[in-house]
Amino acid sequence: MTIHKEGYTSIALGVLFVFILNAIVHYYASESKILTWTTYILSAFILITLLQFFRNPKRTISPNEEHILCPADGKVVVIEETDETEYFQDRRLQISIFMSPINVHINRNPVSGIVKYFKYHPGKYLMAWNPKSSTLNERTTTVVESNGTEVLFRQIAGAMARRIVWYVNEGQSVEQGKEFGFIKFGSRVDVFLPIGSKVDVKLGDVVKGGITVLGELKHEV
Template identity: 70%
Template sequence: MTIHKEGYTTIAITLLFIFALNAFIDYRFVDLVWLRWFIYIFSFALFLIVLQFFRNPKRTFTANEKQIICPADGKVVVIEETQEDEYFKDRRLQVSIFMSPVNVHINRNPISGVVKFFKYHPGKYLAAWNPKSSTENERTTVVVEHANGTPILFRQIAGALARRIVWYVKEGDVVTQNKEFGFIKFGSRVDLFLPLGTKINLELDQVVKGGITVLGELS
């Protein structure tokens, strides 16, 4: 396992904070042994929490042009037909994956193809499971068209804790299934909008792994 590049700055700031906090406690509260040990334990726990959030576990990926792969680790919270008004402006099958702070937060391309549309939206920070978060929160929208002509829209959505969305794609890019297209810090959600009739291989509340779990099949 390695640490994702998006974590370098946050980890460095965390270490600086821990060093300053412990130095202050050691200087001002020399006689309060219990307080010093409490801060030591707190500092160690904080460092581990931040470190695990930015972990990048080693995985073996297999590309399959007939499959749609889950773009993120987490739990399936939505599988339903809905109206998509930003790009398609018609009915689509929505699949949403909620990422808690303990999940790996790397986002991966669900299919290979060409990026036909990209847009970043500043917005609110509603809880990621709130239905309005899909249209009101800070988010990005990416549409990738498969070689067979099927377009799939996927959307990074910030949550109540997530305060930074990172993306690595732009319109016109040729992307490869399972390669990283972005990262979201500290709790978030990814929505996918698929053609009606797409065969879905997931169930509600199922735990999935990005780049590994097969979400559905391309027609």
């Protein structure tokens, strides 16, 4: 397991903060054992939290053009038909994955294909499980055409997440299971599929990005 590149700056700032904090405590309050050990524990907690959050576990991806792979680690919180109003302007099957601060926050392409649409939306920072977060929060929308069928997936910032990172652009060819982005400190990823697509997960399932199969794609005519 390695550390993801998006974590380098945050971890460096964390190390700097811990160094300064410990230096201040040792200089001004070295005789207080309680304060000293409290500082040690807090420092260890900060560094361990940052390291686990930005971890990048090695995964073996098994591409399959009929499958929709899970785009993120987390828990399935929504499986429902809904109106997708930004791109499709029709009814779609929505599957949402909630990513807690303890999950790996790498986002992976659920299908292979060509990026037909991409847009970044600045916005609010409602709790990621709030239904309105899909349209009001900071987010990105990506549409990939896979064998004639378009799949939309959306990164949504949460109350803690204040930075969404993406690595895709319109016209780009993407590979199933490869990284398309990263969201820092808690968030959600929505996937919109054609109505009638087979779903292989249920509400409450714990899933892994690039590993768990969300379902099978129904090709549109």
